[in-house]
Amino acid sequence: MGESGLRSAIDYLKIPDDGSPYLEGYVCGNCEAVFLGKRTTCSRCGTRDSMHTKVLANTGTLYAFSVVYRSYPGIEVPYISAIVDLDGGGTVKGNLIGVEPDPQNIKFGMPVQLVFADALGRKDQNGNLYLAYFFQPHTDS
Amino acid sequence: MNNVYVAGVDMIKFGRFPNRSVPDLGADAVHGALDDCGLNIKDMQAMYCGNLMQANAMIGQRILQQVGQTGIPVVNCANACATGATAFREAWIAIKAGLYDIVLAVGVEQMGKGLLGGAQAQQGIPREGLLGSSTMPAVFAEAGMEHSNLYGTTFEQFARVSVKNHHHSTMNPKAMYQVETPLETVMNAEMISYPNTKLMCSVNVDGAAAAVLMSECKAKELELIARSVKIRASVLTSDPWQERDLVMPDVNSCTQKAATEAYEMAGLGPEDIDLIELHDCFATAEILHYGNLGLCKPEDAGKLIDEGHTSLGGRIPVNVSGGLLSKGHPLGATGIANIYEITTQLRGEAGTRQVEDARLGMTHVIGLGSACAIHILEKSA
Ligand SMILES: [Zn+2]
Numbered sequence: 001m002g003e004s005g006l007r008s009a010i011d012y013l014k015i016p017d018d019g020s021p022y023l024e025g026y027v028c029g030n031c032e033a034v035f036l037g038k039r040t041t042c043s044r045c046g047t048r049d050s051m052h053t054k055v056l057a058n059t060g061t062l063y064a065f066s067v068v069y070r071s072y073p074g075i076e077v078p079y080i081s082a083i084v085d086l087d088g089g090g091t092v093k094g095n096l097i098g099v100e101p102d103p104q105n106i107k108f109g110m111p112v113q114l115v116f117a118d119a120l121g122r123k124d125q126n127g128n129l130y131l132a133y134f135f136q137p138h139t140d141s
Numbered sequence: 142m143n144n145v146y147v148a149g150v151d152m153i154k155f156g157r158f159p160n161r162s163v164p165d166l167g168a169d170a171v172h173g174a175l176d177d178c179g180l181n182i183k184d185m186q187a188m189y190c191g192n193l194m195q196a197n198a199m200i201g202q203r204i205l206q207q208v209g210q211t212g213i214p215v216v217n218c219a220n221a222c223a224t225g226a227t228a229f230r231e232a233w234i235a236i237k238a239g240l241y242d243i244v245l246a247v248g249v250e251q252m253g254k255g256l257l258g259g260a261q262a263q264q265g266i267p268r269e270g271l272l273g274s275s276t277m278p279a280v281f282a283e284a285g286m287e288h289s290n291l292y293g294t295t296f297e298q299f300a301r302v303s304v305k306n307h308h309h310s311t312m313n314p315k316a317m318y319q320v321e322t323p324l325e326t327v328m329n330a331e332m333i334s335y336p337n338t339k340l341m342c343s344v345n346v347d348g349a350a351a352a353v354l355m356s357e358c359k360a361k362e363l364e365l366i367a368r369s370v371k372i373r374a375s376v377l378t379s380d381p382w383q384e385r386d387l388v389m390p391d392v393n394s395c396t397q398k399a400a401t402e403a404y405e406m407a408g409l410g411p412e413d414i415d416l417i418e419l420h421d422c423f424a425t426a427e428i429l430h431y432g433n434l435g436l437c438k439p440e441d442a443g444k445l446i447d448e449g450h451t452s453l454g455g456r457i458p459v460n461v462s463g464g465l466l467s468k469g470h471p472l473g474a475t476g477i478a479n480i481y482e483i484t485t486q487l488r489g490e491a492g493t494r495q496v497e498d499a500r501l502g503m504t505h506v507i508g509l510g511s512a513c514a515i516h517i518l519e520k521s522a
Binding site: 009075109130 | 264265266267268269270271272273274276278279282283284286287289290296331332333334335336337382384385387388389
């Protein structure tokens, strides 16, 4: 929990007390496979106790997506579920925002950037608010 | 060699049976499979039962409590959508191992309506629609869009899979649906998760299927060999590590691995196979598996459906039963229902949907998580 008082929506989203939120990867010291979420053994090569953490990049490119029109009850649709390859390693799934949810507007390989924002106002049973990440189209300007 | 055969097999007509129980449905399929080969429950030496949703409820024993409590060993197994095929394979292994000559495999499932997806967060907040989607239609939509990204596959090509499989099921009285769905109908149906419309998602149905597996010696001794089909390959894989595993459940590498091993075990190649029942849980998935199973290069998968090669009458008919898209997908029963279809075809008993001169057939299922099972069956010489 950082200055904002928001909790992290998922374990690999880190909120330092001083500084910006970031996504944390675990990298195998032997084969360099990148994982999301804490682990001690590499499932690619089986090496134990060789994991180190890495701050994942805030930029990447769109690898695959779906525009979701039907979801579980209570979930607002439509939205874009996006698979993004982060620059420097790691693949992450999240909502793509800042684009009309129409397949025509979404291009494979388009550059995106991570933004951190309130988790759509969702609260847990105790009324706590959360911080989540989203992707948005990345322009150099 | 200790060859293993499918001597008897049956499936119930898939549908929705809210007033019947899972053991009821399983018992019907068992009776059908026993009648198909003229045997009695007392002839069965072991039973492997596949059911997913009630995996802890001793479904196999409860089926025997309806059809005959002979005291044989029963193993209940669950392996996502590969559950039925896994039960079938365990029966094959038991005979291969020389422990038994006649083994019963059953798959049965009762499904609710609605979306299937991953478990929701036990603590914190729900992540669906916040950090992307984990519904099954979305997961397989994304897998299809990966294919689009790599090979340019189009929404229309994915939709053609549904047109074909719904057409096939008009010839299958045991399918849930017997309704033609033209391309415009499929593409204009409610969009669930682009590019999968409602008609491109498999149907949640209740169903059951059963098979009697037998050693070659026993099938000859009982004079059942002529109608039996030989199991030329039985393979099960899990998902080898892939770069995007954590966000894209991988159905490709486990299928590629299983196909390679199955062709090797059978000593043949994809060009020898006459028909395939593959895991079209969503229309997008079928396109991926054309390449995964070696029917064509992955980049030619769209062309394969466009040119009709996988339709009945084409070079390699796929899902002539109607597939999961139209026959229906009762998770635990699906793998054995595939065996029923291929066996029926190899016996030349498939009526209007018969694939001409079918000699070798393949079944393929995927359980997300992931498990892939492939069987290659051959007509009796
Ligand atoms: Zn490693």
